[in-house]
Each structure stands twice: as structure tokens, then as C-alpha cells.
Amino acid sequence: MSFAATILTLYPEMFPGPLGVSLAGRALERGDWSCETVQIREFARDKHRTVDDTPAGGGAGMVLKPDVLGPAIESVGEGRPILAMTPRGKPITQARIREIAAGPGVAILCGRFEGFDERIFDQYPQIEQVSLADIVLSGGETAAIAILDACIRLLPGVMGAPTSGHEESFEDGLLEYPQYTRPQEWEGRTIPEVLRSGDHAKIAAWRKARSEDDTRLRRPDLWDRYSGDRDQPASGARRKD
Secondary structure: OOEEEEEEEOOHHHOOHHHHOHHHHHHHHHOOEEEEEEEHHHHOOOOOOOOEEOOOOOOOOOEEOHHHHHHHHHOOOOOOOEEEEEEEEEEOOHHHHHHHHOOOEEEEEEOEOOOEOOHHHHHOOOEEEEEOOOOOOOEOHHHHHHHHHHHHOOOOOOOOOOOOOOOOOOOOOOOOOOOOOOOOEEOOEEOOHHHHOOOHHHHHHHHHHHHHHHHHHHOHHHHHHHHHHHHOOOOOOOOOO
16 A cells, blocks of 8 residues: 555645655655645635635735535544644654554645634644645745655665664664765875774764764754653663663
């Protein structure tokens, strides 16, 4: 069974976009995943096909209408997680990406303007409000493409080596170690000697140490979480102070 992606958007022409080339594109051609778009505007009820209105209480911008979003959401059906792309959402993690990639697929609701009428989240509590990062985009489509790419590359057979998706940033709570390749010397800079030693134990130790050092320096938030998890006693064990 292939991974089924459905995108609810005002701009269906943006898909598959970059997902139609490279690894994701070849996987799409093979049928490893499918890409369906739902035009939100088709669910508008008036002759002008209006999808937004001014914010209640005043303010700039426009808000996507719940009486249009509701039928669009219900058209997706059940059985797959539904993500709503919004900067107010919870930042998505690699762990959540892995969970989604292991399932039957995902539906992604792409926001525009000032976002969604909050009542849709009250009406459909199964919707996950998701943020890509602490940034604001023109719409949820580009964020949806990034999330789909992260999922698709984890599907069986998409990446060449089965282990390609494991030794990467965030997979074990750390940033990935630095990578090098030929030539051995470039602009007076050489590949670290340990990586040329052939000693796999030393290489593994060096990579682990660099991952920890780089995470501590570049992402203290990840490091605090990682080091905190390591300090937790094993389940059922008594910690000695």
C-alpha cells in the first residue's frame, strides 16, 4: 500500500512541485506514494466563491472561513492524520515524521492570510496544529512540501541504503556529525586523520563526540533535552543520589 498524501490548499498547482523530481519524484512514478490536492475554494457557498472574511474584533488581514474549511476537511475522510500548517502550531519533530511515514499517509491543510477560524479546531479535535519552524511564511504550502519530503524519503526503497535515514540530525536527539569526502586536501585543509585511520571504533567515538559538541554549542535546547533524557533512571530502576 502506498503512502497517500492529500493537500487542502487554495493553490493546488504548487503540487507536487519539487516533490516531482529527484528521489521523491522517482518514488511518485513508481507508486510508492500518491499526491492528491483538494481546492478549498470549491467548497465556498456563494457565487463569488469566497473563502475568507475580516477578523472578528477588527484587525488587519483576512481569516479563512469555517463554513468553507469544514466541508473541505470532511471530504478527506478518516484513517490518516490531518495536519494544519500554522505558526501557532507545535513544532514538528523527526520522531513525529517517522510516525507519519510509517502510516498510510497524511492530509495537510494549508493556511493563508491571517490563518484559520479557530472553531475548526474545536469542531475537529483530531487536527494537529503544526509549525515547521519559528518563522512566518506566505502560506502553508511550502511548509507542507517540506514535511512531505521528510516523510517520503523515509518510505521503504526511496533512499538507496537502508541505514541512510538513521545516522542523521535529530534521529538520536543530536545534530549529525560533520561529513567529509575527497579530495583529502582542499585549500590547505585536510580530512581529520581519524576518518582516514580505518579504525571503526575510533571513528564512531569521534563522530559521537562531535555530534555532542556541535549540539551543545549550536542547539542548547536539543542538548538540554538530550542530556536530561540521559540523566533519567531506567524504568523500574532506583536512582542513587
